[in-house]
Amino acid sequence: MQAELLSNIAEFTVSELSFAIKRTVEDAYGLVRLRGEISGYRGQHSSGHAYLCLKDDKARIDAVIWRGTFSHLKFKPEEGLEVIVTGRITTFPGKSSYQIVIEQLEPAGAGALMALLEERKKKLAAEGLFDESRKRPLPFWPEVVGIVTSPTGAVIRDMLHGFTERCPTRVIVWPVRVQGETCGAEVSAAIRGFNALDGFGPLPRPDLLIVARGGGSLEDLWGFNEEAVVRAAAESAIPLISAVGHETDWTLIDLVADARAPTPTKAAEWAVPKHADLIIRLGECIERARRCVRRNLEQLRAEFRGAERGLPRPHTLLQVPRQRLDTAGARLGQALIYFTERSRGRFERSAVRLSPRLVARPIVEARERLGRAATFNARAFRDVIVRKRERWTVRAERLNAGLLATPTQRGIERLLMLAARADQAVTNLAHRHRQRLAALGQLLQSLSHKSVLERGFALVRDADGRVIRRAASVSAAAALDIEFADGHVQAHRAAADAEADTSASRRRSAAQVPRRATSKDKDGQGTLL
Structure with missing residues (x-):
């Protein structure tokens, strides 16, 4: 009987039974809300899905959040967080286990959020x-x-x-x-x-x-x-x-x-x-700055006045130097006289101590030292000449006339070149001196009195050959030599001409004396005009 009953039971494959259970569970429960604590959450899988468990004090259930749902969750799952999830119950035939596919997740009340x-x-x-140390001022x-x-x-x-x-x-x-x-x-x-x-x-x-x-x-x-x-x-x-x-x-x-x-x-x-506060504050700052500047100016003015009162007057500063200068000026003449007398006395005392013997003895001693030095130098010079003659003799034996030919030829060529350059230099120097002499001659001719005589003037000399510049300086019957451009003429001055010139000179002197005595310029000084 039992065998017959067993033979009447329907036979399923593992897949058929697993999918049948899956349909039964999904149809029986469908969309559910589940409260529990998240456990075993390790973050998103490489595929983007998230796998975790929900548990309470007596049981647990596997849960999965697909990648598309995870990116839209308002709250992300965290280990140990008590949450309320909304999802569908299903099974996973590969492991013969059931799980919930979460579609929404939220903390289980404000207390959970606060925790x-x-x-x-x-x-x-x-x-x-x-x-607080990390925070910066605004x-x-x-x-x-x-x-x-x-x-x-x-x-x-x-x-x-x-x-x-x-x-x-x-x-x-x-x-x-x-x-x-x-x-x-x-x-x-x-x-x-x-x-x-x-x-x-x-x-x-x-x-x-x-x-x-x-x-x-x-x-x-x-x-x-x-x-x-x-x-x-x-x-x-x-x-x-x-x-x-x-x-x-x-x-x-x-x-x-x-x-x-x-x-x-x-x-x-x-x-x-606030813009109004800035304007008020700016006005306050400007007023404070003005008060500060005004206070500083008043303080500087007071300090300046105090310093001015403390300074002495200019004439007071110059009183002591002026008095010192007057005293020194008064003592200067006496000091010069005293210094001159003291120098004269020192010189006279030194002159008394001077004697020809003081000079003659050093001269004799110097002459003796000079004689000894001359004798020594002559002997030393002879020795030097002997040694040099010996060295030259040795060197002369080694010399060959042919060795001197080339330097001699070079010297001759160089001498000829230098001689040519010297001739040219002498010629150039003579030419420059000739030009300079010609220029000086022209200058002398232009400055000489001969050129003045050529223009019609004459040069008057007295018997001693002195040049006469005034007629008053020629006495009566004086011999005169008058030089013209083409020669000399001898002449004598007549007596009548001398007297006329003398009276005219006296009149001119009499007319000029009162003016020199009474004329004054603007400064009250005399004038020579």
């Missing part, structure tokens, strides 16, 4: 990304501000309004999604993109970055807690302000940023100074 956030915070803090007045935010939200409009009210500044917006699965990747790419600008292209390099988003829940702000965003903000060479959420919200980018603004509008206020 994950705290764990990530501790990890990044251990690397020193949140240290620029006082950035020329270009880069903003990473959504271009369609109210945040960018509020921030641009804040820039306009405070101080107009050039703003570059990098549009990103501030919520959703791709938020973290886009924000980190925007931060790195701004840092990659070199300032030489069409877009300038920002002086300050602002990452901004409005308020929201923890899930909405989760993109700013991703590790990629935190590391991109830490690597930014441009100072960064985090303005994510409201004042009560916080994310990991707030901890790594150089400054954390409570709201995006406040970030715009922190980024640039």
